[in-house]
Amino acid sequence: MRDGSVEVVSGVQDIGTGIRTVLAQVVAETLGLRPEAILVRIGDTEYPSGPPSYGSRTTASITPPARTAAWRVLQTLLRDAAPLLNARAEELEARGGRIAVRDTPGRSISFAEATARLRTDRISAVASRSDDYGGFRRQIGDAAIAREDLGGVQFAEVAVDTETGIIRVERVVAVQDCGRPMNPLQIESQVQGGVLMGLSYALFENRILDRHTGHMVNPDLEEYKLAGVRETPEIEVIVLEHYQGNSATDAYGIAEPSNIATAPAIANAVYNAIGVRLRTLPMTPAVVLAALGKTARREATP
Amino acid sequence: MNRFAYFRPQTLAQAASAASTTVASAMAHPMDSEASASATTSPVIIKAGGIDVLDLMKENLLAPSVVVSLAGVGGMDIIEEDADGSLRIGSMMTLASVGSHPLVAKRYPALSAALNASASPQIRHMATLGGNLLQRPRCWYFRSEAFHCVRKGGSQCFAIYGENQYHAIFDNVACAMVNPSTAATVLVALGGEIMLVGGRGPAGNVPGVVEG
Numbered sequence: 001m002r003d004g005s006v007e008v009v010s011g012v013q014d015i016g017t018g019i020r021t022v023l024a025q026v027v028a029e030t031l032g033l034r035p036e037a038i039l040v041r042i043g044d045t046e047y048p049s050g051p052p053s054y055g056s057r058t059t060a061s062i063t064p065p066a067r068t069a070a071w072r073v074l075q076t077l078l079r080d081a082a083p084l085l086n087a088r089a090e091e092l093e094a095r096g097g098r099i100a101v102r103d104t105p106g107r108s109i110s111f112a113e114a115t116a117r118l119r120t121d122r123i124s125a126v127a128s129r130s131d132d133y134g135g136f137r138r139q140i141g142d143a144a145i146a147r148e149d150l151g152g153v154q155f156a157e158v159a160v161d162t163e164t165g166i167i168r169v170e171r172v173v174a175v176q177d178c179g180r181p182m183n184p185l186q187i188e189s190q191v192q193g194g195v196l197m198g199l200s201y202a203l204f205e206n207r208i209l210d211r212h213t214g215h216m217v218n219p220d221l222e223e224y225k226l227a228g229v230r231e232t233p234e235i236e237v238i239v240l241e242h243y244q245g246n247s248a249t250d251a252y253g254i255a256e257p258s259n260i261a262t263a264p265a266i267a268n269a270v271y272n273a274i275g276v277r278l279r280t281l282p283m284t285p286a287v288v289l290a291a292l293g294k295t296a297r298r299e300a301t302p
Numbered sequence: 303m304n305r306f307a308y309f310r311p312q313t314l315a316q317a318a319s320a321a322s323t324t325v326a327s328a329m330a331h332p333m334d335s336e337a338s339a340s341a342t343t344s345p346v347i348i349k350a351g352g353i354d355v356l357d358l359m360k361e362n363l364l365a366p367s368v369v370v371s372l373a374g375v376g377g378m379d380i381i382e383e384d385a386d387g388s389l390r391i392g393s394m395m396t397l398a399s400v401g402s403h404p405l406v407a408k409r410y411p412a413l414s415a416a417l418n419a420s421a422s423p424q425i426r427h428m429a430t431l432g433g434n435l436l437q438r439p440r441c442w443y444f445r446s447e448a449f450h451c452v453r454k455g456g457s458q459c460f461a462i463y464g465e466n467q468y469h470a471i472f473d474n475v476a477c478a479m480v481n482p483s484t485a486a487t488v489l490v491a492l493g494g495e496i497m498l499v500g501g502r503g504p505a506g507n508v509p510g511v512v513e514g
Binding site: 212 | 440442443445446448449460463464465467
């Protein structure tokens, strides 16, 4: 805008996973501004369509077009600002809130001074994921978001009470590849969430069906046990940076991949602890005691 | 949830004359048995903290035409010490306020411990001791609209031959559900008595804790 403000507009939604922040970061980097200077408008069907917030694809799908659009806007801005600095547009860069002549400290104007001299009230550009790097199509189908897949590995440390059958997960170490980490704090939070959900279905979550009618008898949060604060282990997240040239931002999804390895890691740790393989989830105290031969196997796995 | 009228009496006598039945008997003897398999139509229900009554209503298990709130009745949220050293606890006291009361902690630490470990902090600050004792059981068949069990006017207990890992292992011939009240267990162990005020007779003391 002529007043120096910057808006990102997309129909993508933020379901708590932080795409609003990431979009501001990506656009701010390209325009040489602080993320807090970017107004992100999302979650409205009037806006250009964005990806759905599922399938671990939001960041991977919407940050490349955001970066491309920001780059296009910047080219117009530099073109309009070039005469003010007696330079050619190609010699200019946006950095630290200023438009500067590259390699010539001192010859610069602020971002707002540059936008004040725009030929139009605003510069806008629209970009699409398919604009860059051939989009997200690849040979195996249209749904893929990456040229290569992600990898991750997790380790679990557990304590098993062989008298009560209670498994306590003491610690989980999650090593996760996520392409280019866009926001380390958010990535760590997402991986912690994935680990917690994996722990929850490894040990607690269980649909109990009435054997005669098939009705689920515990369809509420009173009876359907979820992991809570007391069951939360120490979670250590290690993020691997792995650049594959997948898109303009090289971002990948992180949510579901971090959920995959937790239950197997816990099950393997339980095996190492008690020497018996548990082959059903959830690994409840009844399942543990039955595996240890300490009780008649009764309704442990409905 | 169905429509219902809301009545907030100021005195115990008004409340007692307004309420015609208990939640338990209203659910066990539905007036309109042609209605849905389990939603119970009943005329007047008393509500204290509302933790269980509102759940039952939202789950379509209870459909009162009038809800009588005890929130406006004074004098039911205090603890008094009798001459013999026993405590008289108002039924409208919350679990949190009974659990943290110094006299209770000193005289009956088991009651304090049990109440402070009940449910969650939010519920403990809303639920009353009276409502806690009168809450309906947490049997998942009882709590499911899909099962018209003996406690809801049906003819059988589904838990006896069904999913019963959390049910009674003794005295379960007619119904296998267990009393869900943490306070009830302790009060029975302590030899507690309940003082009732009813519309059908004078106030009296009932030894022990009545059925769940």
